[in-house]
Amino acid sequence: MKNWPLWEIFVRSKAGLSHKHFGSLHAADEAMAIENARDVYCRRNEGVSIWVVKSEHITASDPADADPLFEPAKDKVYRHPTFYVLPDEVGHM
Amino acid sequence: MIEKLEQQFQAKIDAEVKIEPKDWMPEKYRKTLIRQISQHAHSEVVGMLPEGNWITRAPSLRRKIALVAKVQDEAGHGLYLYSAAETLGAERDDLLDQLHTGKAKYSSIFNYPATTWADMGAIGWLVDGAAIMNQVMLTRASYGPYARAMVRICKEESFHQRQGYEILLTLCRGTEIQKQMAQDSLNRWWWPSLMMFGPNDAESTHSAQSMAWKIKRKSNDELRQAFVDATVPQAKILGITIPDPDLKWNEERGHYDFGEIDWAEFWNVVKGNGPCNRQRIEDRKKAYEKGAWVRDAAVAYAEKREQRKAASKAKVA
Numbered sequence: 001m002k003n004w005p006l007w008e009i010f011v012r013s014k015a016g017l018s019h020k021h022f023g024s025l026h027a028a029d030e031a032m033a034i035e036n037a038r039d040v041y042c043r044r045n046e047g048v049s050i051w052v053v054k055s056e057h058i059t060a061s062d063p064a065d066a067d068p069l070f071e072p073a074k075d076k077v078y079r080h081p082t083f084y085v086l087p088d089e090v091g092h093m
Numbered sequence: 094m095i096e097k098l099e100q101q102f103q104a105k106i107d108a109e110v111k112i113e114p115k116d117w118m119p120e121k122y123r124k125t126l127i128r129q130i131s132q133h134a135h136s137e138v139v140g141m142l143p144e145g146n147w148i149t150r151a152p153s154l155r156r157k158i159a160l161v162a163k164v165q166d167e168a169g170h171g172l173y174l175y176s177a178a179e180t181l182g183a184e185r186d187d188l189l190d191q192l193h194t195g196k197a198k199y200s201s202i203f204n205y206p207a208t209t210w211a212d213m214g215a216i217g218w219l220v221d222g223a224a225i226m227n228q229v230m231l232t233r234a235s236y237g238p239y240a241r242a243m244v245r246i247c248k249e250e251s252f253h254q255r256q257g258y259e260i261l262l263t264l265c266r267g268t269e270i271q272k273q274m275a276q277d278s279l280n281r282w283w284w285p286s287l288m289m290f291g292p293n294d295a296e297s298t299h300s301a302q303s304m305a306w307k308i309k310r311k312s313n314d315e316l317r318q319a320f321v322d323a324t325v326p327q328a329k330i331l332g333i334t335i336p337d338p339d340l341k342w343n344e345e346r347g348h349y350d351f352g353e354i355d356w357a358e359f360w361n362v363v364k365g366n367g368p369c370n371r372q373r374i375e376d377r378k379k380a381y382e383k384g385a386w387v388r389d390a391a392v393a394y395a396e397k398r399e400q401r402k403a404a405s406k407a408k409v410a
């Protein structure tokens with residue numbers, strides 16, 4: 001399999017939903033990756049559309065840096081609707 | 094430093110936080126998982142062989158398409174699992190090599206031959222049934238990609254078990270000879286199916302650490318008992334007899350008691366001396382070697398297409 005690159009497979013399970021990561025597989029090229037993804041991940045109507053991306057093209061954030069990376073969002077309570085106190089008679093807003 | 098990382102790791106697992114591929118993990122966790130996941134993958138792949146044997150001899154088109162679909166699912170299960178092992182840094186070729194050289198094990202159940210059509214029923218009912226017990230537990234494994242692969246697999250397994258049970262049901266409602274065929278199949282597959290859960294807890298070597306790491310959540314004996322309890326009533330509906338004189342309901346325990354497993358046979362098959370060990374590995378090696386030209390041709394074709402694309406781009410420019 002060394003000559004067959006690894007591909008990440010994303011499947012849209014039905015119109016209106018976004019593509020979701022389903023897993024990965026080896027294939028010689030993108031056309032074969034799509035066919036293999038159909039056979040491996042969509043044998044029971046799991047999808048209406050498939051994206052394949054070479055794994056080497058994905059850049060991921062480092063889990064070890066997760067704290068500093070996401071820290072800026074942690075203390076911003078004012079970004080949430082519940083931060084704003086309104087009288088009950090306003091009802092749902 | 095490493096101790097602190099290990100503590101944090103265990104704390105995450107204790108808090109039911111999943112471990113993902115790029116997260117820090119102890120080397121032993123990684124190695125244990127690669128071993129467990131790849132052996133699970135090998136079992137799916139080798140598991141296609143006893144059933145593949147019957148595809149051309151299925152008694153009807155309905156049975157044949159079901160069996161083809163089931164065997165194809167098992168190939169898919171193998172792929173999900175190899176992919177999960179690769180997220181831990183394992184190379185697919187190395188894993189296959191370990192299977193072909195006998196370095197890696199696979200489930201011993203597949204070293205028994207499928208000699209009659211009824212075996213297609215017994216395998217689906219008992220072998221897939223036993224695998225389901227184990228795999229349902231593994232949907233909650235601590236390693237994310239493994240647990241997710243298990244969720245997909247479990248969704249597909251219930252069809253496997255039902256189609257097997259239906260095969261036996263049909264035989265049991267048929268002629269006397271057909272019913273005997275079902276009984277004979279149960280006689281041969283019952284004990285090897287119980288062995289699928291592995292040695293008794295007292296003898297099981299890897300269990301404690303695997304439990305702490307939550308890559309195993311129930312003991313071998315617990316799973317085996319759950320399997321027996323679920324299966325006995327199903328055998329009654331079929332009207333065939335489980336080949337165990339010690340099998341009886343224990344009111345106090347709320348479980349079925351059952352006889353002692355022949356562990357000598359178990360270890361003998363694990364060590365490579367089962368009825369089909371050599372043949373299974375030979376068949377896998379042959380399939381891999383005979384497929385070499387397909388893998389090479391696919392690469393050559395992909396390269397050619399790439400060159401053509403580059404050439405036509407150059408023309409436009």
Ligand SMILES: [Fe+2]
Nearest residue numbers: 137166167170
């Ligand atoms: Fe399977």
Ligand SMILES: [Fe+2]
Nearest residue numbers: 167221250253
């Ligand atoms: Fe199965």
